Amino acid sequence: MTGVRAGLVLVMALTLQAAFVAEMEVFGAHGEVLLLVPIVAGLTAGPERGATAGFAAGIAVDLLVQTPFGLTALTYCLIGYAVGAFQSGVLRASWWLPLLAAVAGSAVGTVLFALTVTVVGDVNAVNGDLPRIVLAVVAWNVVLIGPALRVARWVEGDADRSIVRVRA
Amino acid sequence: MEGIGGNEDRHPRLVLQACVEAVEEGAAPGEHDALLHDVGGQLGRCLVERDLDRVDDGGDGLLDGRPQLLGRRDDRLREAGSWVGRPFADAWNGVFGYDELSSENELLRERVAELEGQEAQAQDVLRQMEEIEALEDISRWTAIPTVTARVTGGSLSNFQHTVELDKGSDHGLAEGMPVVTGAGLVGRLTQVTGTRSVVQLVSDPNFSFGVRLARSGEIGRAHGTGEGEPLVVDQGAERQVDVNRRETVTTSGFGDSIFPADVPVGRVGELGVAPDQLSQIIVVDLLADLDDLAYVRVLQWLPAG
Numbered sequence: 001m002t003g004v005r006a007g008l009v010l011v012m013a014l015t016l017q018a019a020f021v022a023e024m025e026v027f028g029a030h031g032e033v034l035l036l037v038p039i040v041a042g043l044t045a046g047p048e049r050g051a052t053a054g055f056a057a058g059i060a061v062d063l064l065v066q067t068p069f070g071l072t073a074l075t076y077c078l079i080g081y082a083v084g085a086f087q088s089g090v091l092r093a094s095w096w097l098p099l100l101a102a103v104a105g106s107a108v109g110t111v112l113f114a115l116t117v118t119v120v121g122d123v124n125a126v127n128g129d130l131p132r133i134v135l136a137v138v139a140w141n142v143v144l145i146g147p148a149l150r151v152a153r154w155v156e157g158d159a160d161r162s163i164v165r166v167r168a
Numbered sequence: 169m170e171g172i173g174g175n176e177d178r179h180p181r182l183v184l185q186a187c188v189e190a191v192e193e194g195a196a197p198g199e200h201d202a203l204l205h206d207v208g209g210q211l212g213r214c215l216v217e218r219d220l221d222r223v224d225d226g227g228d229g230l231l232d233g234r235p236q237l238l239g240r241r242d243d244r245l246r247e248a249g250s251w252v253g254r255p256f257a258d259a260w261n262g263v264f265g266y267d268e269l270s271s272e273n274e275l276l277r278e279r280v281a282e283l284e285g286q287e288a289q290a291q292d293v294l295r296q297m298e299e300i301e302a303l304e305d306i307s308r309w310t311a312i313p314t315v316t317a318r319v320t321g322g323s324l325s326n327f328q329h330t331v332e333l334d335k336g337s338d339h340g341l342a343e344g345m346p347v348v349t350g351a352g353l354v355g356r357l358t359q360v361t362g363t364r365s366v367v368q369l370v371s372d373p374n375f376s377f378g379v380r381l382a383r384s385g386e387i388g389r390a391h392g393t394g395e396g397e398p399l400v401v402d403q404g405a406e407r408q409v410d411v412n413r414r415e416t417v418t419t420s421g422f423g424d425s426i427f428p429a430d431v432p433v434g435r436v437g438e439l440g441v442a443p444d445q446l447s448q449i450i451v452v453d454l455l456a457d458l459d460d461l462a463y464v465r466v467l468q469w470l471p472a473g
Binding site: 017018022023028029030032047061064066068110113117123124125126127128129133136139 | 321324325326373395
């Protein structure tokens with residue numbers, strides 16, 4: 001059941017990105033809401049689930065872009081694992097933790113992807129446009145982190161109303 | 169002198185003085201006669217206040233109304249006069265203005281003949297150019313068959329400068345084909361499926377191609393600098409070459425160029441000197457608006473090799 005819900009959410013997120021977010025520019029760039037998938041998965045279900053969700057979301061993106069196949073999956077997988085690992089080390093849930101995860105995960109994920117595509121894809125992605133792109137991605141994900149967390153809890157079937165679940 | 173005057177001092181000199189003052193002040197056009205009314209008013213003559221007023225008003229009205237009277241009937245008279253007099257006026261002008269009209273007509277005929285001659289020469293030049301192009305196997309890009317496609321969307325990634333088209337190999341498209349609009353160059357096809365294709369825009373920083381300055385003939389290599397930004401020619405343009413601002417820039421088409429020759433790209437904007445001091449940097453403002461693409465044309469042309 002979790003897998004079905006996750007697949008449905010992934011399709012909806014991809015549709016939202018392609019039909020809406022990609023057409024609306026902020027700071028001269030558009031958001032990447034699919035990067036929220038590994039972030040919220042890591043926050044709600046830990047590093048393994050975050051990595052798995054990130055890989056699936058990244059593969060979905062790679063199917064629709066012309067950058068080297070697999071780079072997005074690799075980046076999202078790493079971000080999902082990192083956010084989940086960070087969340088696991090938190091002793092007490094805090095209201096600012098999702099915001100911090102959204103900002104840091106989005107910024108690091110965007111920069112990491114730019115670096116890898118520059119090295120692997122013979123594409124000069126590390127240029128003067130990168131700060132604007134990071135700002136746009138962070139802005140979108142900060143706005144959507146709240147609803148995304150609710151969706152993630154629904155996928156996990158978690159009735160707990162706490163913002164994040166702190167693992168022992 | 170009692171009984172003659174009214175409210176004044178009853179001194180005839182004062183009455184006369186009042187008349188003189190009234191006359192000196194004079195009556196403005198259309199206004200009541202000051203002498204008649206002022207003096208009469210002072211003397212308290214009701215006759216002046218009423219009956220003579222009417223006479224004065226009538227007289228003034230008659231005089232004042234004359235332009236209106238003529239104004240209403242003037243148009244009709246004028247029309248009637250024109251209708252009657254036009255044949256005579258035409259005859260008059262025909263007799264006494266014939267020479268001027270004839271010379272003007274001759275000048276116009278001469279000008280028309282000159283223009284017809286220039287058109288014939290231009291057609292001949294065009295024909296000769298086509299013959300030379302055929303001999304030298306030079307193809308003009310405007311003669312290349314095209315496929316019109318609709319832009320369906322942009323790229324999902326911030327690190328790509330691409331757009332998608334609603335046509336693909338089923339419509340005769342193939343990877344590497346140039347894409348243009350009515351204004352100029354847009355990019356080239358990088359991915360083609362049966363019903364969709366992806367265009368890499370010339371604004372992509374990772375995209376470079378050969379260009380030529382139309383006036384000076386200078387050859388250089390241009391590359392994109394990002395979305396909404398102009399192209400930069402920083403290779404090949406020698407510093408001593410005189411480059412004019414707003415000079416047209418086209419594709420060079422030389423060697424292994426990925427575009428056919430003479431496709432309009434943009435116009436020269438800013439100029440600068442390269443760090444090596446040997447070449448100049450030319451900023452090229454694109455002719456095609458890459459931010460507002462709706463329909464494009466794909467040239468069914470592939471580079472050699």
